[in-house]
Amino acid sequence: MISSHFLPSLPPFSTADYKNHLHTLNESIDHQITLLGLQAVENIDQFIQLRTQTMDDMLAQVFAQVLSDELALFAIGGYGRGELFPYSDVDMLILGKDIQKHQAAIERFVATLWDIGITPAISVHSTDTLADGMNEPSFATAVLDTRFIVGNTSLADTPTNTLSKLWTIQQFYHAKIHEAKARHLSHYGTEYHLEPNIKNGVGGLRDLHIIHWLNRFYALCHKPRPNLNITHHALTLDNARRFFWVVRHHLHALSARPNEVIHFDKQPKIAMRLGILKDNPSPNAHAEALMRQYYHHAMTTASLSELMCDDFAEKYLGLPCKTLVLDDDFYQLTVKDDVQIAIQDGDLFIKKPSAMLRIFLAMGQFGIKKIQANTLTHLSLAVHLIDDDYRANPTHKALFLANLQENNYLFHRLRLMKRFGVLGAYLPAFRDIMGLSQYDLFHCYTVDAHTLYLVRILHRFGDLDNDEYQQKFGLVSQIYQHIHRKDILNICAIFHDIAKGRDGDHSQLGAVDVYEFCMSHGMSQDDSEFASWLVRHHLTMSLTAQKKDIYDPDVIGHFARLVGSITRLNHLYVLTVADMNATNSQLWNTWRASLLKQLYLSTHKALMGEMGDPQTIIHRRKVNTQAITQTPKTVLDELWQGFGDEYFLTQKSTDIAWQTTEILRHAHTLSTAPIISLKPHSDLALDAILLFICVPDQDDLFATIVCVLDKLGLSVLDANILTAHIAGFECALDSYIVIDRFAKRDDKGALMSDFLSDRCRQDELKLALCQAFDGHDCQVSTSLENHTLRHFTVPTKIDISPAKSHAHIGHHVLNLVAKDRPALLAKVGQVFRQHDIKVHKARITTMGERAEDVFYISDEHGKTLSDDRLDELKMGLVAVLG
Secondary structure, X not given: OOOOOOOOOOOOOOHHHHHHXXXXXXXXXXXXXXXXXXXXXXXXXXXXXXHHHHHHXXXXXXXXXXXXOOOEEEEOHHHHHOXXXXXXXXXXXXXXXXXXXXXXXXXHHHHHHHHHOOOEEEEEEEOOOHHHHOOOHHHHHHHHOOEEEEEOHHHOOHHHHHHHHHOOHHHHHHHHHHXXXXXXXXXXXXXXXXXXXXXXXXOOHHHHHHHHHHHHHHHHHOOOOOOHHHHHHHHHHHXXXXXXHHHHHHHHHHHOOOOOEOOOOHHHHHHHHHOOOOOOOOOOHHHHHHHHXXXXXXXXXXXXXHHHHHHHHHHHOOOOEEEEEOOOOEEXXXXXXXXXXXXXXXXXXXXXXXXXXXXXXXXXXXOOOOEOHHHHHHHHHHHHHOOHHHHHOHHHHHHXXXXXXOOOOHHHHHHHHHHOOHHHHHOHHHHOOXXXXXXXXXXXXXXXXXXXXXXXXXXXXXXOOOHHHHHHHHHHHHHHHOOOOHHHHHHHHHHOXXXXXXXXXXXXXXXXXXXXXXXHOOOOHHHHHHHHHHHHXXXXXXXXXXXXXXXXXXXXXXXXXXXXXXXXXXXXXXXXXXXXXXXXXXXXXXXXXXXXXXXXXHHHHHHXXXXXXXXXXXXXXXXXXXXXXXXXXXXXXXXXXXXXXXHHHHOOHHHHHHHHHHHHHHHHHOXXXXXXXXXXXXXXXXXXXXXXXXXXXXXXXHHHHHHHHHHOOEEEEEEEEEEXXXXXXXXXXXXXXXXXXXXXXXXXXXXXXXXXXOHHHHHHHHHHHHHHHOOOOOOOOOOOOXXXXXXXXXXXXXXXXXXXXXXXXXXXXXXXXXEOXXXXXXXXXXXHHHOOOEEEEEEOOEEOOEEEEEEEEEOOOOOOOOHHHHHHHHHHHHHHHO
């Protein structure tokens, strides 16, 4: 037991002494909880009770000093439940027969509480107005947790008596369920949010409260009945509550205010206070370990809250229900419009352990996505039977594989299998990734949640009735619908990240795991090797699209040789798009979609024998000669003679036509004014702008241009920097794909940039670039770092190697990984300027808080850099980026 010996007794009433006592109380409790670390979870109830009892004693004394015994003071809401944290509001009800005559005293009472440092949340009612107040669901719920503190004892039962007469159990249930659904939606609809709200988020304290409220309301009018679900799950829910209470205490203490959100900056601090992995050298390991515990409890709470609410409705609401026998073991239960599967015999899973897998297969076969509450509890009681012998049983192997081959409601079935222990028990490697998170902004979910969400995305590819999905996924959806072996995709979805958290490359390790799984579950050698190949390369397509020049035939040729066949390409494309969407839907945008689509189409052509280096150049020149019909072929040939092969290898045909037209239109003024043109970017990247710049070549053009773009709020996604001879001048032919950071969205969600619609904004951009070309210095932006980004540590990594592609012979490839920050690219450009580095191409990728950029570079003469200059460049970048 925790003793209050470390606290002095409550002093005689005075505002100053009470304020000091309250401050001492909170500091002493915080000191004790911090000393205990994780052990505080075992003792948190006693600390919370101590704070609550002290508050009761204080309020009773203040009441005696200020208010009349004609009134009654009640603790309600969180205070009524005894859940007081350092900066919690103190929920109270003042009740009396004639409130009006006590108005002045009540105001003094409230003022005194504020003076003490108590934040009161007071409801004041007469016995005549109390019922009117309880028409509001949140107040009715707060009154459900009423505790009489002091005052008129004849009113002690009035609040709960009024509540039981005013509300029916059906009304209260539906109000709470509606409130919970709205709350979940407002908190992202998932328990795996990166910065979860411990009180109101999915799987948080409110999901525990709803179980408490429903059963407490029922107990107002009825004698409680024995309930298997409550009995079996009580300890699990209690463990979650106590863990949440400790974390919530630390949130309040660290924030010095009522804070319920576990922000990134608080995660490592709470972990250190709890003593989680305090000696681990990894800067993020302790925060990830804390959140793994949080997500485990949140998943459990969300699952059991849903189960308990369903159980309550079935047992206590008296709703009409229908049953339909499915086979000897299962029946279908329909309660109102809610269809569930249930077992005929409560001991079924003990007598026939195979039923733990058969029930999920039956759900898919009969089109049922929920399991009845009692059945779920019986299932969780039997999960311990899934051991090595169970997993080695051929019948069980066939049933598990059949589950992955049945697409109907697969996501919902797998989620239930995960939540109630079946999936982790059958696949121990999956159990190891449950609750595993990464302390970054890119991976939006825990590994297990991401895995199941990927399965859900695959299902959406095939949802022909949903216009939103079909429009969003377009080509990939069409390809998915023609894939016959969707079960291989499902299996690869389960295994693609199953080795995360282990030492080594998770793609390579996962490839071994999936091969062994497929072979041991009776799949063919070819299918097993194909699944292994997909898992091994599940990141390859996205990395190629985002980090390499996908308009370079060498890149396409290498990727095509790796893929080897249209079948493999189709499966890899579908898996890649699903994986990227399931990682973080906010980071999936039209730019990334266009890159992947272009890579897919180019690789498809290569695999069909339609692509090669010389043929590409000849083809693109021919296409554009036909497209630019108003210009004689001799004029085009003369202009293009000075462009070189690299231009035709790295530019799309449509861009060649546009740029050529712009050059021919303005070539006569090129010596005095650069050519600067903008248009919407083609393909799927409707939110992007294509900026073309043709200017007599000069030093440090890349650094100059990116600095101007940054100052105007334009973020660079891709840059292609070439040199050509035009009208006797050596000219830069630079194209930039940019995003307007300040663009507004239209009613369809597309970004509408002023740079595409407003001539004044276009002139502003052109003027700023012309001034910079004429020698006006462009200062790198010094805007403040994003509040969220500052909580992350991303070590700067620089790798430089010789370029291998035909389009970049004699160049180096510089791969840069660094923490994202304002004006990052402009700062890099400044370093390039200082070291006389010429940039030929840049590919800019942001992964949450990480920038992963690729630059093709050379010396100022377009030649290979010496080792000494490469070392100096690395040191210069590290000095600027940290």
